[in-house]
Amino acid sequence: MNIRAQVSSVFHLDKCIGCHTCSIACKNIWTDRKGAEYMWWNNVETKPGTGYPTKWEDQKQYKGGWEKAGSDLQLKMGNKSALLGRIFHNPDLPTMDDYYEPFTFKYQDLTNAPAGDDQPTARPVSMVSGKPMKIEAGPNWDDDLSGSNIYAANDPGVVQLSEEEQQQMFAIEKMVMFYLPRICNHCLNAGCVAGCPSGAIYKRGEDGIVLISQDKCRGWRMCVSACPYKKTYYGWSTGKSEKCILCYPRQEAGEAPGCFHSCVGRIRYLGVLLYDADRIEAVAKLEDKELAAAQREMILDPFDPEVIAAAKKAGIATAVMDAARKSPTYKFVKEWGIALPLHPEFRTLPMLFYVPPLLPILSKEQQGVQKLADDFFTSLEQARLPLKYLAGLFAGGNEEEIKAVYRKLIAVRIQRRNVTVGDLDNAEVDKAREIAGLSTETIEAIFRMTSLTSIKQRIVIPPMLREQAIEAGMDPEAYKQEMGFGSRKAPKRRW
Amino acid sequence: MIDMILFGVFPYVAVALAVAVGIYRYCFDRYSYSSQSSQFLESRALFWGSVPWHYAILLVLLAHLLAFLFPAAWGTLLGAPGRLYLLEVSGMVLGVVTCIAMLVLIFRRAANDRVSAVTTRVDWLLLVALLVQVATGVFIAISMRWGGFWYVHTVSPWLWSLVSFSPNVDYLASMPFVVKLHAVNAFFLVALFPFSRLVHVVSIPLAYIARPYQLVVWYRQRKQV
């Protein structure tokens, strides 16, 4: 057993209000500069929709993530030599048009215009070339289903549904959407790390944060293609790729990452998970439908004495183990089993999990008593978003996996409704609990963690023990991480 | 005198600059080592320029290098007319490919607003120098037949005389102007190497083939706690 600790996250989609505060917080801290304007390390998309960059989920187009090649696992872009052979031109690289061209407006025209009969206007100009341009896209162009006949209808998850299911989704009175905030998943089997020819991308051993060494990156831009989530970005002005750093400088100072801290809906949970690194490869090779469950299984119990002993042997600090025992993500993912990875079938073993959205379920009133439409399982199957669509997002197509989560979420909702409104049949509440397989206490705990927690309970940052860090240069053989993200010079071209 | 400066002194200056500045830049501004790819801004024309350019120029350079390093073996290799003919033709074709590809790349940089916005003056200088280099190369190949052959008796001994620190510029002094230009411009490119994006040629990531997919870096000494 080779135990490692991973700082992981859970996003509770039922709580996201789509306000984009997280994106702005991140932009203001990290990407508000030339060459990075178009990068949204944190972005929020509307589902169904094509997202950012457009259709990023379609790996037939972008070739991100892994695929099985015989008994081996190989990047979808091709094996290592094929990848090197395409270094002069990477056919799978998204271009700026797949994201959007960053723009600003010529505001000075408003004040500088000579007096005249017409109102002066501020024309949009490109932030790349400085020339006037037509704005045709933005990072959340399809927000709230705008242009749904172009965007939502072309969602790679929607396209694979049957005609009937699609119609059901877009029937005007049933039209439904939810928000999907995305950051780098800090994967266990990261595609970006595997695709980098320079070896500039690495996972930090202690906390699992994936970083790109800016000094080692040579701009080969293979990581951009290799990441199936399109969460590494090529800096067009610096010639370096960059990605979400999970605000490790803030975490090292004991602060929550910017997007977590600013989240208005308080949807974001952060905590340590323990896993067995020796199992990464075996798990990543499983069938699509087994992946979500296997990822849950490979997470180890921090209360288990055997795990504690093995962790000690692996050099995981006691303080980190304490944090692992308080970890809200452990509860969501492992203990309660209500958080799932996004697109586990990309096989990067993402460490950001989502509690799927419990969209309004159908109910009806009978003699003053609110009843779930007949049996809530039928209603689940007739849910406003087809289960198949949700299974395609969060479970590698495994509908049973999604159903199990929804049964639990529905049980929580029913029990809480009984407590606060008290208009349900007791038998119905018992039945929901029984079918979900949850005890009253667990439901109460899920409810508390979902709605009533303080930031200290939602975000449990392990001590990063910077005081024990080996400074770069002290032991160049064993610790050649150089400077990680932080470069001591301004990120601009000097030569 | 001018021959001595151009073919006896300048090459040393160029190589010294390349090594010294290259190392300085690597040690003190490693961040600046990048291919500065602009594919993200424009991908189609780049494909038609970059791919033929890189593969053709690598082969042409390889031929120059082999003929310089192993003149005797190279001479024997070209001993048979069939092989000489094959080399002559493939060299010429590759040369023409580099010329066309370079024109595509230059046109792309000039014509595409986004790409020209990320092009510096040094980039332009480099592109022009490269175009001069491949154009003179093709001109020489066409106007002075069987270059694969005479190279071994003129350029190769000159380069070896430079390597042994007893520069003998007579080999080049009697050559036509375009050959001289080709030779001087070659060392100009060497001199330009550390000051431009050309540095990316020393970062060809061949080690990738042998390394494991995943990389993990530990920040703390992992002692038993």
Ligand code: SF4
């Ligand atoms: S999500 Fe993050 S860690 Fe995973 S492959 Fe993409 S960039 Fe790498």
Ligand code: SF4
């Ligand atoms: S800040 Fe929170 S609630 Fe707002 S969009 Fe981001 S994740 Fe959703």
